[in-house]
Amino acid sequence: PHRVPTPQFLLGESDIGQNRAKASQRVLAELNPHVTVVAHDKELSEAFLASFQVVVLTESPLEEQLRIGDFCHARGICFIVADTKGLAGQLFCDFGKRFVVDDPAEGDPVCAAVQHISQGNPGVVTCMGAEDSRGHLFCDGDLVTFSGVEGMTELNGQEPVPVRVLDAFRLEIGDTSSFSPYHRGGLVLQVRLPQVHSYKPLCQALADPQIQVASPEELLRSRSLHAAFQALHAFRGEQGHLPRPRAPADTERVLELARSLGVQEGSLDEDVVRAFASVSAGDLCPIAAIVGALAAQEVLKATTGKFLPLDQWLYFDALECLELEGAVQLTEEDCSPMGSRYDGQIAVFGAAFQEQLGRQKYLVVGAGAIGCELLKTFAMMGLAAGPGRDLTIADMDTLALSNLHRQLLYRSTDISKPKSVVAAAAVQRMNPSIRVTAHQNQVGPATESFYGDNFFRCLDGVASALDTLEARAYLESRCRRCLTPLLDSGTEGPRGNVLAMVPPLTKPLGPAGTPDDSTFPLCTLRYFPRTIQHTLQWARDEFEGLFQLPAENINRFMEDPDFREQLPEGKALEVLEQVQGSLWERPRDWPDCVRWARQHWQSRYHDAITQLLHTFPPEHETSPGVPFWAGDRSCPHPLTFDPDNDTHLEYILAAAYLFAQAHKVPPCSDRAATQTILRSMVLPPFMPQEGLQIPLAEEWEEVQAPAGFFLPPDCGRLAELTQDLVQRKQELIGGEDVQMPLMEPIHFEK
Incomplete structure (x- = not known):
């Protein structure tokens, strides 16, 4: 690369002028020494691709996507396209004509303790209530097996049978009239059978897209982005470059190309296409992180056969950012490239916003999994990389071996070292301009003499990456009292949440309490x-x-x-x-x-x-x-x-x-x-x-x-x-x- 791309956290300024694959390979190999990482800087030929189980294309021209997509579909190779442009991202999956999903559902199979089973046709299974009195969680048509049943032992080890739900505690099964009387005990367990799915190749899916959306209201927006990405490929082929940021003529040309795709009347939101095109030259680390994570998730599904894959398109955007005060009035001049590592952000938010980012004083509390992701993103964005800036990392923990699989700033050589110190060094390697300070402290009542009100009032914001509700609640109370903006985030298994608080403009985040479904009497x-x-x-x-x-x-x-x-x-x-x-x-x-x-x-x-x-x-x-x-x-x-x-x-x-x-x-x-x-x-x-x-x-x-x-x-x-x-x-x-x-x-x- 001629400059360090904003979202590329694997590359540093010393890598400028080198091949991206080779430069990235060295850092990727350090993340996990048990994974072999090989760099390939030649053409993606069919002979090269034929040996892979999964092929993922990023930043690829449409012609290359179609060529490789057809080859992978014919060979039964799982094919994924991941792309980001400005404030929008695109993901496509084609797992072939016959892809078997061995375990299609998330979470553990439903299980319930048996209280009684009647002799009859059909037999009725009565399940014991759990401590929350919710009863069983089976659905009509679920297949179940039995184990540990005393008395009616004919059910143990039987082939899966379908159930019909009578109420929260009773299920109907097949004929049990000839079975022995039920005595006691037993478990009824849901059985998940493999599913076979068929996918269209990219050439067909472009014209007849199957787009996954959270609600029907989002379908028009996603269809508009589907057309906008195709129009963008056409514009680049026609002009040799992406649309210039905030250039009205380029934006309107992308819209014309989108209209020419033969999209049905009423299925194109022109405002969405205009907004997308106006910042499509942008390159943002947070958008790349989201789409990259989703693509990696689909790779895991492809290789393990666990969970349902994407069917087949997914679009993500944050175009609402362009409606914020200060973004609406930006001009082509405000967003023109400056030869900076932040040109990808300047193309979206302008040079003045980038300068403001550089002057921030921020506190990140917690340098675990979420903390590492935040720090990586802050480093790439240039937060606290200007005059009068400071990024403080507070974490009292030391690194353990079990942290390495999810905390990307650390390596095996860092085990037993303070997380805050190692994370601060990693941030500075990513962006030497950032002024970062490491604190090996817990932010809590015991350290209020150090993290007092004056400390919090001098901050532009706080990012919470803590793993206990009590600690998060304490941090919220301090920020609310000192009127300091707070970004709070947390995860639980495959789920996560992000909440923002800007006192006194927004409501408090609410009292912390252990979730109902994770408490036990x-x-x-x-x-x-x-x-x-x-x-x-x-x-x-x-x-x-x-x-x-x-x-x-x-x-x-x-x-x-x-x-x-x-x-x-x-x-x-x-x-x-x-x-x-x-x-x-x-x-x-x-x-x-x-x-x-x-x-x-x-x-x-x-x-x-x-x-x-x-x-x-x-x-x-x-x-x-x-x-x-x-x-x-x-x-x-x-x-x-x-x-x-x-x-x-x-x-x-x-x-x-x-x-x-x-x-x-x-x-x-x-x-x-x-x-x-x-x-x-x-x-x-x-x-x-x-x-x-x-x-x-x-x-x-x-x-x-x-x-x-x-x-x-x-x-x-x-x-x-x-x-x-x-x-x-x-x-x-x-x-x-x-x-x-x-x-x-x-x-x-x-």
């Missing part, structure tokens, strides 16, 4: 987990309850004379008892930490389960013939500790190490010494309690009281506890070896 987590999500959430809560919250409460108790008065009325006794327990179990050395971990293991994985099975034995029935341990309850079994079991020993070592870190005790990595301590321990036998109430539903876990009513605390116990803690505090302060803060809270980091 405490009784499910503590006693009846049945999915990996339940066990992970339990472990996450366990970590916080052992190594973070107690340390935070202990430190506040030791340092704040008004700690007791600041506690909520209904929580004072609970918190003070926790503080007392933490003080009395303070370890003196590493063996104490090991003994604590061993006792905790026994409590969680033996005693608690033994108590649960004492209250609800394996043969327990909720009513005659209806087993308690069935459906969404799996009967557990207590574990017996074995110091020679690697899993048991690793748990003890990890728990003891964290406990030692929280209490500032030097740890020991000698496994043999730890095993010796464990073998010397003799724990008293556990005796289950009689009549212990274990909650079976979420509402059992809470004391039933009118709204706003608090049960009176045990005043005598509270006074006794407070006095004991004050005395213990004085003893600790008088000790010679006590360092403040007394404990080190450990925050969970993925």
